[in-house]
Amino acid sequence: MEYINFHTPPFPYYIIAGSALYRPGDMHGRRSNIGLFDMIFIEYGELYITDGEKSYHLTENDLLIIKPDSTHFGYKRVSMKTKFDWLHFRSQGEYYYSSEFHLRKEERKSLNSYEDRKGILTLPIHKKLTPLERGEFVSVFSKLISANIDKYQQKEIHNQVFLTPLQCQELFFKLLSFVQVFQPQKNSSELLAANIMEYIMQNYHNHLTLEDIADYFNFHPVHVIRCMKKEYGITPNKALTQIRLDHAKKMLITSDLEISKIAEFVGFNTASYFNRVFKEYAGMTPKEYRRQHSQEENSNIY
Numbered sequence: 001m002e003y004i005n006f007h008t009p010p011f012p013y014y015i016i017a018g019s020a021l022y023r024p025g026d027m028h029g030r031r032s033n034i035g036l037f038d039m040i041f042i043e044y045g046e047l048y049i050t051d052g053e054k055s056y057h058l059t060e061n062d063l064l065i066i067k068p069d070s071t072h073f074g075y076k077r078v079s080m081k082t083k084f085d086w087l088h089f090r091s092q093g094e095y096y097y098s099s100e101f102h103l104r105k106e107e108r109k110s111l112n113s114y115e116d117r118k119g120i121l122t123l124p125i126h127k128k129l130t131p132l133e134r135g136e137f138v139s140v141f142s143k144l145i146s147a148n149i150d151k152y153q154q155k156e157i158h159n160q161v162f163l164t165p166l167q168c169q170e171l172f173f174k175l176l177s178f179v180q181v182f183q184p185q186k187n188s189s190e191l192l193a194a195n196i197m198e199y200i201m202q203n204y205h206n207h208l209t210l211e212d213i214a215d216y217f218n219f220h221p222v223h224v225i226r227c228m229k230k231e232y233g234i235t236p237n238k239a240l241t242q243i244r245l246d247h248a249k250k251m252l253i254t255s256d257l258e259i260s261k262i263a264e265f266v267g268f269n270t271a272s273y274f275n276r277v278f279k280e281y282a283g284m285t286p287k288e289y290r291r292q293h294s295q296e297e298n299s300n301i302y
Helices: 131-144 165-179 188-203 210-217 221-232 236-254 259-265 271-282 286-299
Strands: 003-008 013-022 037-044 046-051 054-059 062-066 071-076 082-090 095-098 119-124 126-128 145-150 155-158
Touching: 013 131, 013 165, 037 046, 037 054, 037 131, 046 062, 046 082, 054 062, 082 131, 082 165, 119 165, 131 145, 131 165, 188 210, 188 221, 188 236, 210 221, 210 236, 221 236, 236 259, 236 271, 236 286, 259 271, 259 286, 271 286
Parallel strands: 013 145
Antiparallel strands: 003 095, 003 119, 013 082, 037 062, 037 082, 046 054, 046 071, 062 126, 145 155
């Protein structure tokens, strides 16, 4: 199976939606490099369509996402009355295709991105909705449809949709929720390391030791260290220290709190220990760091 993986944010955004009614003998037209993703959902009937080098015979409840940079066309005429819905959407962010659930190597976990982590929205190129999913999916889709192509009447009807752009985007997100697939964890080590990192992020300001973390997850401390080093290249204690110091740096720049108060807030027992560790990591004391950034900020005022 093939997937589209969107780096988010930004999220894909809705452009326009419509429906098409085909007679037996009709065939989908040929289009190239339209610059938009085209989502097609078969309400009933069938559709024969080629996208790039791959051909699909779509039947009831099939959903297909056509790539924006490919040529797609009908390769065979339909043999029965067919109705399908279509939706165009676009992404201004980066995306890539894959043949399995995975994150590219550079998109795997990074300690430095713990605050501004980007997600991956994964959509299958081809999926068959269950009968249970179909009902609500079609209901949501119908609210977005503004163009109806009727081959029986040989006309295209444009309806006015009384929805704000935000409402359209909300409905589009609902549709994606039926289609989206989630990144499975490859192994228990990866899952444990991700959970440990999340736990540290949420509790860095508390008294926290390796033993506390190991007890919380019911694993031996050695196993906890091994998993963290494998997935993040760092021990839990070093991750905790770096997270605390990153928060301290922000507070030194953005607040007037005493250094001892900042040390306490981010989880250090004493100001002297905080000063020593901070200098080891930053190459200067907290006081020097604050003064330096204060001078830089003043020099940028104009």
